[in-house]
Structure formats: structure tokens, C-alpha cells
Amino acid sequence: MIFYFSGVGNSYYVARCLAEELHENLYFIPKEITGSMSYKIKKGERLGFVFPCYGWGVPTFVEHFISKLNIEGQIDYLYFVTTCGDDTGMTSEIFCKDVERKGWECKAGWAVIMPESYVCLPGFDVDNNDKESDKLIAARDRINKIIDDILDQRNVFDTIPGPFKWIKSNIVRPFFNKYLINPRHFKTNKSCIGCGKCVNACPYSNISLDNDSLPKWGDNCVQCLRCYHICPQKAIEWGVFTAKKGQYTKMIVKDLLSQHLS
Ligand SMILES: Cc1cc2nc3c(=O)[nH]c(=O)nc-3n(C[C@H](O)[C@H](O)[C@H](O)COP(=O)(O)O)c2cc1C
Numbered sequence: 001m002i003f004y005f006s007g008v009g010n011s012y013y014v015a016r017c018l019a020e021e022l023h024e025n026l027y028f029i030p031k032e033i034t035g036s037m038s039y040k041i042k043k044g045e046r047l048g049f050v051f052p053c054y055g056w057g058v059p060t061f062v063e064h065f066i067s068k069l070n071i072e073g074q075i076d077y078l079y080f081v082t083t084c085g086d087d088t089g090m091t092s093e094i095f096c097k098d099v100e101r102k103g104w105e106c107k108a109g110w111a112v113i114m115p116e117s118y119v120c121l122p123g124f125d126v127d128n129n130d131k132e133s134d135k136l137i138a139a140r141d142r143i144n145k146i147i148d149d150i151l152d153q154r155n156v157f158d159t160i161p162g163p164f165k166w167i168k169s170n171i172v173r174p175f176f177n178k179y180l181i182n183p184r185h186f187k188t189n190k191s192c193i194g195c196g197k198c199v200n201a202c203p204y205s206n207i208s209l210d211n212d213s214l215p216k217w218g219d220n221c222v223q224c225l226r227c228y229h230i231c232p233q234k235a236i237e238w239g240v241f242t243a244k245k246g247q248y249t250k251m252i253v254k255d256l257l258s259q260h261l262s
């Protein structure tokens, strides 16, 4: 079984490749968190987690999900795959500790570099077309290697920590989680046509249209930026730095958009 989250489709792509090749069932975390969160694992079955790296760590809502998860049966092989735009800092150490608190042992973890989805701060933008294509081609080879490793149940940690990993994950990450995961900075510009696509796309049903057909953001936001990237009018802004930033839409596939809660 594979539990996954994906904002703009990269991690969903990885999770789907794994599920197809390994014949695993996929479980979408925002949907599962509304249920009992109890699962029976069969003898020899693998337990996988696939998620994007946020702020050089495991997204806090994924950590919350893991803390509530109940698995009946013996877990023989537990692994994770995180997708990132550049590097993952100490995501591997953070994930291993998260599962250790449950009494489980993480046996393997990989990072896959995919097109960038973070645009909210200066210096961060989507990749240009060439870089995006290069990343997606390289990702396919890397996913094949990960599938081979999982089939052989190898104990491998290959997670692209990058430079300054301790500072990024221990100093920047807490600041990022506290101040930059914040729906209050979302707003629409005058291009909004009230189509409601952002409302339907949000995996946490956090957006509604007001009486003037303008989107309103609630407090249940994980900063996945799916609403920002999906908007056909480029009408969504977060803070003051996104007006001239790009959108990444290649991986936002139809079945991903139907994975919201309502
Ligand atoms: C809130 C947020 C934080 C991010 N933090 C990082 C990061 O620390 N390191 C990195 O390389 N990429 C970072 N990214 C980029 C994503 O990890 C990357 O584009 C990922 O593949 C997106 O996966 P998804 O399409 O499944 O949402 C971040 C993206 C978002 C939206």
C-alpha cells in the first residue's frame, strides 16, 4: 500500500508509476485522514509514502497523518519517496524519526527531482521549458531505479540532501512552517472570471466562492499551490512576489483534480 500527497501532480506521477509496477493500492492522504485511518497489512506487503518535500522537510500534514495512522500486522519493508525541485535537506532524517515514533523502522528512502512548484518568495519560480523537460526525462529513469530497489527490498537512502542541510531543515524549516504556510496571503487579481476551478481543485476543500463569485480561502490550507497553478486566468496571487511568476500545469491531470474532499 502507498499513501501519498501531491499538490501539482509530481508526487502523484511518481506514486502512480510505483503503484502500477509494484501492483500496490494508492491512498490519497487528504481523503484518508477523514476516515478511520486503520489498515491491515498483509504478510510481505510493503508500506510506502510518497509526498513532495516542503521547506526541506516532510510536510507537517503528512507528519500529522503518520502520527494518526494505525497499521495492523507486521511491516516488513517501509519506504518513502519525496519529490523536490532542487534538494531535500534532512527530509530523510525527519521522516525516519516520524515513523520511529510509531515503533516502525524506515528501510529506504529516495528523492526525485521534478519541476519546481514553489513560487511564493523572491528567487523561486517555475522552471523554464528546457529545464522542466530535462527534469521529467531524468525522473523517469530515476523512478525505474527506485522500483528495482523496492522490488529487491534494498536498504538504500538516496535523498539529495543538498548543501547546508542542517541549517535548511532545522533553522529555515520551522520559520517556513510558521510564517509561510499561510492562506491569508492568497488573493485574486482582476483577471478572475469566477469559474470555480480553484474551488474544485483544492485537495482540502479550502476555497469557496463568495456572493460576487470571488474565491475566498479558509484556514485549512497546506500551501500546495494547486489553486495558484491551476487557475486558467493566472488570477491567484500569494503575497506580493507572485504577480510575475509562472505556472506549472504539465502534471495537473484530470484524475488528480477530482481528488478533493467534497
Ligand atoms: C510549500 C512548498 C515548499 C517547497 N519546498 C521545497 C524544498 O524545500 N526543496 C525543494 O527542492 N523543493 C521544494 N518545493 C518544490 C516541490 O517539492 C516540488 O516541486 C514537488 O515535486 C512538488 O510536488 P507535487 O507536484 O506532488 O506537489 C516546495 C514546493 C512547495 C509548494
Ligand code: SF4
Residues within 6 Å of the ligand: 188, 191, 192, 193, 194, 195, 196, 197, 198, 199, 215, 230, 231, 232, 233, 234, 235, 236
Ligand atoms: S480558477 Fe482563477 S479565474 Fe477561476 S475562480 Fe479561481 S481564481 Fe478565479
Ligand code: SF4
Residues within 6 Å of the ligand: 007, 183, 201, 202, 203, 204, 205, 206, 207, 217, 220, 221, 222, 223, 224, 225, 226, 227, 228
Ligand atoms: S487553498 Fe490552494 S494552496 Fe491551500 S490547500 Fe487548497 S489548493 Fe492547496
